[in-house]
Amino acid sequence: MLRLYDFLESGNGYKVRLMLHRLAIPFELVELDITKGETRTPGFLSKNRNGRIPTLELEDGTCLAESNAILCYLAEGTDLWPAGRLARARTLQWLFFEQYSHEPFVAVARAWRRVFGMTPEREAQLPGKMKGGYQALDVMEDALTGRRFLVDDRFGVADIALYAYTHVAGEGGFDLARYPAIRAWLGRVATEPRHVPITWRPADHARQAGSPGAAPDPVFT
């Protein structure tokens, strides 16, 4: 079985959990607390030299890092990975945009407020984070105006990658009220089959599935 090293509050980790569940791929979740240095231990560094979650361990022990690289690996050969060369390039364009122009602002502002806590140094940097985050949201709003999904108007890898931190941008202090196209897209992504919330873990699902009246899940039961 695949094993995912992850931290539930992480949008980067959530991308991978959402993808795995969407594709009905069972996996073991190993939770590491990034606020306590659990991704910088010698044992974990032997799995990911860069010391970050999410890290996906394949059945032969091979470990893959970088959330968006993991998404592409999992999506290959499924209908979430575009068949056309240009659509693949556009998908990758959105994934690199996410890691360079979106995550360092939207996700970091959220992480400071919600996970790590504010310090005077972070307070000083926060206006720059908010400005960069709004610039990224502006780009998304324009791209989604008149479109249902980010690439080729069908749900795919790019939507999963961008949804992860955009849907919790409010927790970073971003006001999505001014972004009607983004809000409509968030709603569409959330109603895709097998959608799960950011704090979802497979164990939760197994418990739900085992509770009275719950429908059995084909993967986790």
Added chain:
Amino acid sequence: MLRLYDFLESGNGYKVRLMLHRLAIPFELVELDITKGETRTPGFLSKNRNGRIPTLELEDGTCLAESNAILCYLAEGTDLWPAGRLARARTLQWLFFEQYSHEPFVAVARAWRRVFGMTPEREAQLPGKMKGGYQALDVMEDALTGRRFLVDDRFGVADIALYAYTHVAGEGGFDLARYPAIRAWLGRVATEPRHVPITWRPADHARQAGSPGAAPDPVFT
């Protein structure tokens, strides 16, 4: 003919120029000065809403952004793009590592020192940039120890992407003397066929090809 919007000092742009020349794909270079706001004009924003170089304009006017997405687009179907699923995932892992853990430190320190100039605010942030850059170089040194290239021990997209800013890390104040595996790898990449330096532009090559004694180039003459 393809048209590349670029800024010669940019390692992100250099990746694409190096890839295009390696693949013997002719292109027109349109140089934009990022220090003068030339990537934030309405005309350029209509090509790349995120206002960044490099941006590749295809023959039908379609524009692709994000240097590493452009690399993948160009490499598909060539021997620079791995045939195996795991090697493709590893390649993408290195590309996302480059944009998240390497470029924001190694390239930004260089850009401040060389292109934009230091300010008191940048001086205050520089120690963090140096620390992050050395962490990225440590990861590369470990990965390249005992290996000729980053993925599957053969030259490919990941090497081009990581070479771009690593080979000029010294201009950002980084000391590569402590990284023998990185230095040996830089030497191997630089002796690959059709290698060109970071400030290369097709017009230079055309001029060289037309000068007395220069060998004619199959692409640009």
